[in-house]
Each structure stands twice: as C-alpha cells, then as structure tokens.
Amino acid sequence: MIILIDKFLLNYKTSINKIKKIYVNRGPGSYAGLRSSLSIVKGIHLVKKIDYYSFSYLDFKDRKDKINSSENLYKVNYLKNLPNLCDKFNIKKNLIKPLY
DSSP states (O other): OOHHHHHHHHHHHHOOOOOEEEEEOOOOHHHHHHHHHHHHHHHHHHHHHEEEEEHHHEEETTGGGGGGGGGGGGTGGGGGGGHHHHHTTOOOOOOOOOOO
C-alpha cells in the first residue's frame, strides 16, 4: 500500500510533506483491509505528525437532521465536503485502538 501511496503522490506532483490532514473511511470493507489502512495512517502520523480523522458515512447520515439542505447527503457527494463535515460534527481521531 505504501508503494501505491507513493505513486499517487508522484502522479499528482506532490509529497507527503505537503499533506496537512488524512481522512480514513472506516468501512464497509474487510477487517484486514481496514486494519492495514489504519495502521499505515497511524504510522504516517507518528513519523510526519500529520493529523488524521476516521469517518464512516453513518457518522453523517445519523446526523442528517443537523445538515442543511445544501449539504444533503442524498443529493451531493459527501466526500467532497468531508473536511467541513468532520469539523462540523467533531469527527476526531477515533481509529481502532490496539491492545498491547
């Protein structure tokens, strides 16, 4: 996955040092796939101090009464407005916490 991230950054002519926040979708998906993604994001956070947020569509769908009509999740792609929605609903670093 790190190789894919590196290719993605090269394709868009940017670097990991220019990224300020990372958003991780918690699913749906396979447990192993989600776990791997979350581990990589935590590693990037530890090394580069990039802030990260973990979200699910349900984080926003369950709060649809607080979303105004211009943010209607059923009419627009909520991923385009993800940073604003995470701020609005206080979606924070709620990644899976490993047991050691």
